[in-house]
Amino acid sequence: MSFHLSDPVGAVLGSALDGIALRQRVIADNIANVDTPGYRASSVDFESSLRGAISSGDPGAEISPVVTATDTPVGANDNNVDLRKETLAAVQSQFQYQMLTRATSDRFDLLKAVGQ
Numbered sequence: 001m002s003f004h005l006s007d008p009v010g011a012v013l014g015s016a017l018d019g020i021a022l023r024q025r026v027i028a029d030n031i032a033n034v035d036t037p038g039y040r041a042s043s044v045d046f047e048s049s050l051r052g053a054i055s056s057g058d059p060g061a062e063i064s065p066v067v068t069a070t071d072t073p074v075g076a077n078d079n080n081v082d083l084r085k086e087t088l089a090a091v092q093s094q095f096q097y098q099m100l101t102r103a104t105s106d107r108f109d110l111l112k113a114v115g116q
Contacts, residue, residue, distance in 0.1 A: 011060040012050065013104050019046025019065050020097045026067060027090045030081050037077040041070045041086070 023044040033039040046065035053061040072080040 008059040015063040030086045034081045039079045041081045043070050
Protein backbone atom coordinates (compact mmCIF):
# COMPACT_ATOMS: atom_id res chain seq x y z
CA MET A 1 0.00 0.00 0.00
CA SER A 2 1.41 3.35 -0.99
CA PHE A 3 0.74 6.34 1.22
CA HIS A 4 1.83 9.87 0.37
CA LEU A 5 0.82 13.29 1.57
CA SER A 6 0.77 16.04 -1.01
CA ASP A 7 3.80 17.87 0.41
CA PRO A 8 7.52 16.93 0.32
CA VAL A 9 7.68 15.92 3.99
CA GLY A 10 4.61 13.72 3.59
CA ALA A 11 6.10 12.16 0.46
CA VAL A 12 9.30 11.27 2.33
CA LEU A 13 7.35 9.81 5.25
CA GLY A 14 5.15 7.79 2.90
CA SER A 15 8.09 6.42 0.94
CA ALA A 16 9.93 5.51 4.13
CA LEU A 17 6.85 3.70 5.48
CA ASP A 18 6.53 1.77 2.21
CA GLY A 19 10.22 0.81 2.35
CA ILE A 20 10.06 -0.33 5.97
CA ALA A 21 6.91 -2.36 5.25
CA LEU A 22 8.70 -4.14 2.39
CA ARG A 23 11.71 -4.78 4.63
CA GLN A 24 9.44 -6.29 7.29
CA ARG A 25 7.88 -8.64 4.71
CA VAL A 26 11.32 -9.75 3.48
CA ILE A 27 12.55 -10.34 7.04
CA ALA A 28 9.41 -12.36 7.79
CA ASP A 29 10.05 -14.48 4.67
CA ASN A 30 13.64 -15.04 5.76
CA ILE A 31 12.61 -16.13 9.25
CA ALA A 32 9.83 -18.35 7.90
CA ASN A 33 12.39 -20.14 5.71
CA VAL A 34 15.09 -20.58 8.34
CA ASP A 35 14.96 -24.38 7.93
CA THR A 36 14.20 -24.52 4.19
CA PRO A 37 17.08 -26.27 2.41
CA GLY A 38 18.69 -24.11 -0.25
CA TYR A 39 16.85 -20.91 0.75
CA ARG A 40 18.80 -17.67 0.34
CA ALA A 41 17.99 -14.78 2.64
CA SER A 42 17.33 -11.34 1.18
CA SER A 43 17.63 -7.78 2.43
CA VAL A 44 16.01 -4.49 1.41
CA ASP A 45 17.65 -1.14 0.73
CA PHE A 46 15.31 1.77 0.15
CA GLU A 47 17.31 4.41 2.00
CA SER A 48 19.73 4.96 -0.90
CA SER A 49 16.90 5.64 -3.35
CA LEU A 50 15.10 7.86 -0.83
CA ARG A 51 18.29 9.81 -0.09
CA GLY A 52 18.82 10.31 -3.83
CA ALA A 53 15.27 11.61 -4.31
CA ILE A 54 15.64 14.04 -1.42
CA SER A 55 19.05 15.32 -2.55
CA SER A 56 17.75 15.81 -6.10
CA GLY A 57 15.01 18.03 -4.71
CA ASP A 58 12.23 15.65 -5.71
CA PRO A 59 11.16 13.73 -2.57
CA GLY A 60 7.92 12.80 -4.32
CA ALA A 61 9.81 10.84 -6.98
CA GLU A 62 9.17 7.14 -7.25
CA ILE A 63 11.39 5.37 -4.73
CA SER A 64 12.73 2.04 -5.94
CA PRO A 65 13.60 -0.31 -3.08
CA VAL A 66 16.22 -2.89 -3.96
CA VAL A 67 15.86 -6.46 -2.68
CA THR A 68 19.14 -8.37 -2.82
CA ALA A 69 20.42 -11.72 -1.63
CA THR A 70 22.47 -11.47 1.55
CA ASP A 71 26.09 -12.57 1.70
CA THR A 72 25.62 -14.50 4.94
CA PRO A 73 27.62 -17.74 4.82
CA VAL A 74 25.70 -20.84 3.75
CA GLY A 75 25.06 -23.51 6.38
CA ALA A 76 24.95 -27.29 6.24
CA ASN A 77 21.50 -27.39 4.60
CA ASP A 78 22.61 -24.92 1.90
CA ASN A 79 20.56 -22.21 3.64
CA ASN A 80 22.03 -18.86 4.67
CA VAL A 81 19.38 -17.47 7.03
CA ASP A 82 21.01 -16.26 10.26
CA LEU A 83 18.14 -16.25 12.75
CA ARG A 84 19.92 -13.93 15.21
CA LYS A 85 20.64 -11.40 12.47
CA GLU A 86 17.07 -11.58 11.15
CA THR A 87 15.57 -11.22 14.63
CA LEU A 88 17.71 -8.15 15.31
CA ALA A 89 16.74 -6.69 11.92
CA ALA A 90 13.05 -7.33 12.72
CA VAL A 91 13.31 -5.47 16.04
CA GLN A 92 15.19 -2.58 14.44
CA SER A 93 12.66 -2.41 11.61
CA GLN A 94 9.77 -2.36 14.10
CA PHE A 95 11.35 0.58 15.96
CA GLN A 96 11.85 2.44 12.67
CA TYR A 97 8.23 1.78 11.70
CA GLN A 98 7.00 3.04 15.07
CA MET A 99 9.10 6.20 14.71
CA LEU A 100 7.76 6.83 11.20
CA THR A 101 4.14 6.25 12.16
CA ARG A 102 4.60 8.65 15.08
CA ALA A 103 6.09 11.27 12.75
CA THR A 104 3.20 10.76 10.33
CA SER A 105 0.67 11.14 13.13
CA ASP A 106 2.41 14.30 14.34
CA ARG A 107 2.37 15.61 10.77
CA PHE A 108 -1.39 15.04 10.51
CA ASP A 109 -1.90 16.77 13.86
CA LEU A 110 0.12 19.75 12.65
CA LEU A 111 -1.83 19.96 9.40
CA LYS A 112 -5.09 19.69 11.30
CA ALA A 113 -4.06 22.49 13.68
CA VAL A 114 -3.04 24.74 10.79
CA GLY A 115 -6.38 24.12 9.10
CA GLN A 116 -8.38 25.24 12.11
